[in-house]
Amino acid sequence: MAFTEQTHIRAAAAASRCRLKFVNFEALENQNSHETAGLSKKHLVVRRGKPFTVTLLFCSRSFNPHTESLVLEVWLGNRSERIPVQFSDRHADTHSWSAKIYPGGARSQSVAVHICSPANSSVALYHLQLHIETNRGRWSYAVGDFVLLCNPWLKGDPVYMPLEAQLQEYIKSDHGLLYMGTYQNISARPWLFGQYEPGVLEACLKLLEVSPQHLKDKDKDYIRRADPAYLSRVICAMVNCNDDMGILAGKWQGSYEDGVKPTDWSGSADILQRWASSNCSPVRYGQCWVFASVLCTVMRVLGIPSRVVTVFNAAHDADGNVTIEEYYSSTGKKLNQSKDSIWNFHVWVECWMSRADLGVGFGGWQVVDPTPQEKSAGVFCCGPCPVVAVRHRYTRAPYDTTFIYASVDADVVRLILHEGKLVGRKLDTEAVGKLIYTKSVHSDAPENLTWLYKSSTRSKPGSSVVHTRAAIISAGSPAPSPSAPGEKPPGLEVSLSVDGQPSLGENISVCVTVTNRRSSPRLLMEHLNAQLKDFDSNPQRSFWKAQKEVRIQPGGVLTLQEAIRPSEYESVLAGDDIVNVAVVIKDVETEETVLDAQEFSISSPQITIEVRQHPGCSIKREHTAQVSFTNTLAKALTGAVLTVEGSGLLPGKQEARLVHLQPDKTIEKTVTIVATSAGTKLLMATFSHGSSPGVVSRSFCKVSVNAA
Template identity: 70%
Template structure:
């Protein structure tokens, strides 16, 4: 920085012999040493507790250290701290600011100063002033600004994480995978965190500057920003816009025409850029995986190790009783009668930090959930909640541990209703939190975290089981219990889906009934299928069937059913979730037994190929070929194949066909140019006028290296 043109004299008009001409922030050397290369082109970005180097170039007069002292002043907001520059080789004090010049760092017209912040400095943009002092005078220069981040490499930092592989995955990697679907058939969706995209770091700093905490009390906010617990809580609230000038507005149903359908996002940078360019107006729209992925980006930028985690069959416990009630009709249709719900999958973030407020036993991964579900202390934020506290059922541990515990370990009571009265029930102690995944280190394969969340409940855990209903008896039994009066239920019912159904194929199911009694039975089977959103109860049925069957004592009866494509193609698209339920009723005893399954239907494939391979050079043109083959048995009207990719393509590129015959192909060739290094994503979607929804969506990972 040329201080002749950009210096403001802050103190008087007295002159020392030496004058500052230029300041070199040694950006390349500092960025390499602090592992911040690529985070910003506007500011020097360094990490707390680690020295960074600044070289001062003086004018024609030689600086005389014995006659002229150097004093640095670091400003944060409206407060500052003076740092005398010392000649020393002593170790840095981890608890205070220091500035040192080593032997050999002073030349005739320059000096290199090594500045070190306290290890628990606040994460923020700092301004630096240099004072050149003699006994008679002081000359002062504003020499520039730098951004200070957490330092997960440093043992004394509360976000220190020990393994280099963890640092690479949870801080430096700009690429992740989000797992979606159901426990029985989960799919992976890549996500570009985009922390090296231009402007992303500045957007993260802006997020802190417009938070209610900062706007209410700037000095207190700056002081608290040294603590990753505080940072994660503030950022969690700011990712959604419920209480503040947050980034994303949530929406889970209805039209998305006045924004972006959440399923169309593939990276955080575009979202953050839109938020900044709209003067902090919320970006429309997000759902859980979008909220979580953006939060993960902000946390990684600020230096807090973070990963995106998916909980399959996550409970939303609105009343805080750690139980979820679900209601079914006597014909197997799931009813919208409960405020609680089971999400087929829910996505949140784990952040790694020490919990000085709780004690060392609660250090490590913490759940932080930015999806606005329930208020906590009057605000839509959730966490950080220690994973170890969830597993040990320390439900009072701050923050929001009871709510998070219910998400992964609540019981489900399934009730069968007829005429508004309960005629049967089932207790399910296993399905909630059935599977918990995150991306493995260095691989796109999932790492199973279920065991880190789920310990013993303090009771016998069991698989889903059935209890018959008896009028006036409403207790919930555990596995192995007898029905009222000491009678065995006598029937065992299960429901399974054959294979992995895909769009255009028949959905095959199997109901198995075992008569464990010594009497023959006349049974009525009701089977029902409903489409559902991943985070709510199903919509109305699109298929149902019923029939009477007889079963002998000890017999195992297998009932096969199939839903042809013609029965569902007008309501189902790729990756949609289906709820199937069977109610078996005994005609004589009126006992009813329920079995349920939820599965997501597969989507046809879109092929994406990049000429020369998936590793490309920045700022060079490369060709990508995208194609879709109609695997359906009928022609598709007005077929559209759309390609887009943040950091690779400007806008959307589309190919259209009036009619796409069975077995025929639609394709699009695009020229991609990467504007920054890192991992980028190409996204392609296929749709047609026969369906109101996107039929298939595919992602392709592209590795970009500097030219």
């Protein structure tokens, strides 16, 4: 390790003194011990509260502890702390900085010094100095730098996580799965978090250095970085660029020609490297899963256990009344007349930490959402919000608990309008937060987190939410409040369902069930309407409609079947597209009007990936992978493109193209993969064609790479 010497004595006295020749930061040993191997080739990376070793090599003669003293000094910004080096066989105290030489640690011309930081040290890049002091003066050396991270392996650290399997998943794993689609048709998409890719750790440190908090008051920011809640809030705001020099610009509509389409990203490293190398210019473009995945990468790098979480049917409560209003026409078309919305899926991050600012009972998983939706204390960020506070509806807990609670448990009121007048109303208390998923530990299966957010006992609509700390600390569920006076039961009831899982090229079967609660027959008008929609907004124009008159007997139940044929949707829908279908039933005589709606996604044909000699691939040995897609649709696909990529397996993206892919024909791509490092890698493939505005199909394959 290079260093510079600062002399503070006369030249005559320098001849016989102990001089520092070389410093060995013992990077391999320290980083293996601190679970930081691979995070940086530029800096020593260690975790707070755990000793690391620095070996000092002296010139000409050995260090003499009887006449000379060693003092280390750690610098963070303008603040420093002196650490006298002591001879001791006692373990380090994690409440303060210490530097010890254990018995046998001093040899002829070298000394092994064990340095330990407090368990609540700030996360940052530190500068280290060495002072050799005698009664004749002091000689100082600028030794070098090291990076200090949170330590979830240490019981005294606020981010301590006791289970090793969880630490491997939520800190060390550099890949994972994102869950998307609709709750009836969930698709898993691979993501490369990439915390071991070159420059990623340095980009995360740079992110902290250009935050508004740091630019305003560096010393105050450095001090507060000891708190993971503070870190998560700062980083959450910095992942989007709305208020600062943040990483990602969001875009949900229009052209993406001046950037990268959000669906084209497959990992965080590329995004972080682009941001850092462009002098902190925002990377275009991100949507919720991209924002969340980048945040998860940064938090894992800094040592805070994190996981990406998907909420299916997530409410965006713009007015803060914990109720989502949806408007429909009398023919079943969903209208864009509300600031509120329900996203088919929304992705955020959970970070693991104790909450010293809130006290006992609020620790554990905290929601941190970097997607710029609403401002929190004047800034586009959300959280950290304790999941336990959401479950028990303790909305006073900072930060943004009411907004998160509404996201997973708001009521939905569907209103039917005819010529501007309200003709029907339906309350749905179950639509929001249908499922909440994350990747399981050491498994590709989803883990259902819904029960962590939603209590089995739920207050009636309109009642006040719980505001007592005791409900959190005792982990008890609040009793439901008395029911409000009920409305007159409807004479008609209707429910709509979509049969099976709709796939491209097949009929979409819609089933409507009508129940007559009256003792007289009724003449009804049925209106059905289907609209394409984005996952995060209201539907677009209708692409299919149907209507007919039907009769129902007193107390009868009527089942009506409708089918949307491929010829009626193939020019509009692609794989993974989402459809809103609604039915409105109206009594022709009484004009009683009832509604039900359903949203579903379209499945696409699958891509096949076959890796020869898999499992059992080895580093730097060639292996062959064959990727193929068969057109199961009844029409030819123009401009077919099959793309294959894999970080650590392939250099860049490789493509196969066909001008026309005829029905029942296959497009193939054979690639040679050469793994550059050991571990689990992802080989990913996408298929698209010119007739579709987006990707039609995605697939991936895990490749286990052996070290030899």
